[in-house]
Amino acid sequence: MQLIRKSLLASAIFSICSGAMAAGFQITEHSAKALGRANAGEAAVAEDASVVASNPALMTQLTKPVVTLSGSYIMPNIDIEGTATNYFVTGASPVYTGQNDVAPNAFVPAAYFVLPINELWTFGFGGFGNFGLKTDYNDRILASTLADETDLVTMNFNPSLAYKVDDSFSVGFGLNLVYADATISSSMPAAAPAPFSGQLLTKLEGDDYGYGWNLGLYYRFSDDTQVGFSYRSKVDLTLEGEVDTGIIPQLKPSVPAKFDDSVDLTLPALWELALNQKLTDTLSVQASVNRIEWSEFDRLRGNTTLGASILNQEEQWDDSWAYSLGLTYIATQDITLRAGLKFDESPVADEHRTLRIPDSDRVWYSLGMTYRFSPNFEVDVAYNYLDSDEADINEGAVIKDGNPSPAGQFNGTMKGDADIFSLQASYRF
Numbered sequence: 001m002q003l004i005r006k007s008l009l010a011s012a013i014f015s016i017c018s019g020a021m022a023a024g025f026q027i028t029e030h031s032a033k034a035l036g037r038a039n040a041g042e043a044a045v046a047e048d049a050s051v052v053a054s055n056p057a058l059m060t061q062l063t064k065p066v067v068t069l070s071g072s073y074i075m076p077n078i079d080i081e082g083t084a085t086n087y088f089v090t091g092a093s094p095v096y097t098g099q100n101d102v103a104p105n106a107f108v109p110a111a112y113f114v115l116p117i118n119e120l121w122t123f124g125f126g127g128f129g130n131f132g133l134k135t136d137y138n139d140r141i142l143a144s145t146l147a148d149e150t151d152l153v154t155m156n157f158n159p160s161l162a163y164k165v166d167d168s169f170s171v172g173f174g175l176n177l178v179y180a181d182a183t184i185s186s187s188m189p190a191a192a193p194a195p196f197s198g199q200l201l202t203k204l205e206g207d208d209y210g211y212g213w214n215l216g217l218y219y220r221f222s223d224d225t226q227v228g229f230s231y232r233s234k235v236d237l238t239l240e241g242e243v244d245t246g247i248i249p250q251l252k253p254s255v256p257a258k259f260d261d262s263v264d265l266t267l268p269a270l271w272e273l274a275l276n277q278k279l280t281d282t283l284s285v286q287a288s289v290n291r292i293e294w295s296e297f298d299r300l301r302g303n304t305t306l307g308a309s310i311l312n313q314e315e316q317w318d319d320s321w322a323y324s325l326g327l328t329y330i331a332t333q334d335i336t337l338r339a340g341l342k343f344d345e346s347p348v349a350d351e352h353r354t355l356r357i358p359d360s361d362r363v364w365y366s367l368g369m370t371y372r373f374s375p376n377f378e379v380d381v382a383y384n385y386l387d388s389d390e391a392d393i394n395e396g397a398v399i400k401d402g403n404p405s406p407a408g409q410f411n412g413t414m415k416g417d418a419d420i421f422s423l424q425a426s427y428r429f
Contacts, residue, residue, distance in 0.1 A: 025133035025152075025357060026270075026292060029072035029108045030054065032380035032424035036368015037326025038340025041286025043216065043228035043274035048378075048426040049112035052126035054272070055216035055230040056160035056172025059122040062114050070110040070380075070424040076103040078135075078358055082393065082412015084142035087404035089192045097142040098412070102135050102358065124160040124174075129153070130232070131180075131267050135356060139190040139198045143410040146396050147355035148201075151183040154267070158214070172216040178235045178267065181207040184356075186407075187246070199247045201406075206241025206262065224278040234296050235267040238303070262303040269293040282330040286340075290322040294347035320347040326366070338368035338382070346391075353393050358414035360391035368422075376428045384420040391415075 029035060031050035034042045042054040046061035049068035081098030084090060110128035117123055134151045137144050160174035185203040188196040214232040221227070240262040248255050274288040294317040326340035342364035348357065368382035396409040 025131060025359070027108060027129050027132050027154075029074070029420065029422065030070070030110050030128050031068075032070055032072070032368065032382040032422035033338070033370065035072065035384055035420065035422045036338035036340065036366055036370075036380065036382040037286055037328060038324045038342035038364045038366040038384070039290075039322075040288050040324035040326030040340050040342070041228075041274045041276045042288060043230040043272040044218070044226050044276040044288075045228075045274075045286060046218075048424075049114040049124065050110070050126075050424075052112045052114065052124040052158060052160050052174070053110065053128050055218060055228045055274075056124060056162050056174050056214065057170040057216035057218035057230075058228065059114050059124045059160065059162040059172060060120075060164040060170040060218070062122065063116060065116065065429040066112075066114045066426060067429075068112045068424065068426040070112075070422065072108045072420055072422040074106045074108060074418060074420050076105070076416060076418040077101060078103045078388075078414060078416035080141075080355065080358060080393070080412060080414050082143075082410055084408055084410050085398050086142065086145065086406070086408025087398065088196070088406050089142055089145070089189055089408060092398060092404075094411070095142060097410075099137055099141045102137055102355075103416075104134055104136055106132075106134060108132075120164050122162045122164075124162070126158045126160070127155065128158070129155050130178075130270070133357065135358070137355070139187065142189050142191060143355055143396075143408070144187050144189045145201065145407045146186065146410055148185045148187045149183060149203075150185075150356045152180065153182075154178055154180045160214075162216075168220045170218045172218075174214045176212040176214060176232070176235065178210045178212065178237070179207070180210070180237050180239065180265070180267075182239050182241075188406075195250075196247060200244065201246050201248070203244040203246065204239075204241060204261065204263070206239035208237045208239050210235040210237040210267070212267075226276045228272075228274045228276075230270075230272045230274075232270040234269040234293065237265045237267065239263045239265055260304065264303065266296045268296045284328045286324075286326040286328065288322075288324045290324075292320050292322070292347065295319045297347075316349070316352055317347045318349065320345040324364070334372045336370040338366070338370075340364070340366040340368075342366070344386075350392055351394070353391060353414075354395050355393060355410060358391075358393060358416065360389045360414065360416070362386050362388040362416075378426050380422070380424040380426075382420075382422040382424075384418075384422075386418040386420070388414075388416040388418075 051058035324342035
């Protein structure tokens with residue numbers, strides 16, 4: 001029993017820190033217009049106030065005050081199946097387990113305001129998120145000891161200022177206040193022996209504010225050709241909160257039922273190089289190359305004495321790239337149509353993929369439309385279909401440090417896709 005107690009305690013606290021990897025999921029649903037062309041050309045196209053999120057230098061191209069409100073409804077479909085092996089649940093024999101729809105639907109809002117100050121200076125403000133994740137496993141999956149609930153929400157408040165150097169060149173700069181709130185838990189599956197069946201192992205609820213900055217450049221070669229560059233800095237966070245140790249105190253009385261802890265987390269820097277090229281009076285093409293510096297996310301560790309004595313995990317994520325291509329067609333004076341394609345590279349190598357982040361390379365297929373009700377008011381709709389590659393997940397160990405691990409081991413695959421519906425409205429004063 002002492003062996004079980006020590007192993008269960010180590011596994012439970014370790015799951016808290018490994019769960020913070022959920023913050024590594026990027027959100028790009030900032031604008032329905034941009035989603036209509038798979039985010040292609042975002043840093044080079046000035047169409048509404050959402051440029052605060054994509055490239056603040058573009059604000060100089062908006063000659064009137066503009067308010068833009070956007071919302072995206074994400075419907076993921078991620079299925080997991082494989083075998084779980086655990087001394088305390090499966091008797092050390094691999095047993096089939098799985099779950100469909102491990103990621104619940106989510107709504108992602110965004111709001112922006114751009115105000116020209118004079119012919120040279122423009123002010124803007126945006127509220128949106130760049131990172132977030134939610135996965136939720138039921139109590140019947142035998143791998144809930146490795147991952148149960150992972151829920152991370154971030155919101156970025158971004159005041160910006162842009163300066164028009166001349167008719168061709170503009171620069172922009174912004175400050176970022178980022179709020180992050182996380183819930184991370186693990187539990188024993190319902191199939192575990194009593195009295196452990198379905199019981200909570202650990203649960204961490206924490207939050208923090210962080211600060212960063214962003215800049216943008218915009219150059220207009222001609223009426224037909226524009227390019228843009230944007231950079232958003234990394235943001236350092238320390239998620240502070242309370243740890244609920246669930247059933248652990250029953251096994252090791254020296255462990256408190258609840259204690260304060262924190263986990264350091266770095267949200268990676270983002271940059272984009274974009275092109276907007278007019279082909280005819282009604283047709284233009286957009287393209288973007290994006291880099292996400294996930295190598296900043298290299299290590300997680302607990303910051304209390306209890307946590308730091310156990311936790312020191314290297315994540316070994318890689319910087320990743322995304323490539324997008326889009327088309328914009330002006331069908332009539334009131335209707336604009338869009339389409340796009342994007343390849344989105346996962347930062348997680350096969351050997352480091354986990355149940356908390358069942359992520360893989362994916363391709364985006366996008367369609368969108370703008371309808372102008374008047375010269376000052378327009379509404380955008382967009383639809384995206386994301387197709388993810390099937391990928392292996394091999395996580396955990398049956399034996400850890402010479403002892404049976406209550407977290408156990410999972411060997412299997414994930415396959416996923418998602419539907420995204422976006423609606424946006426813009427008004428020029």
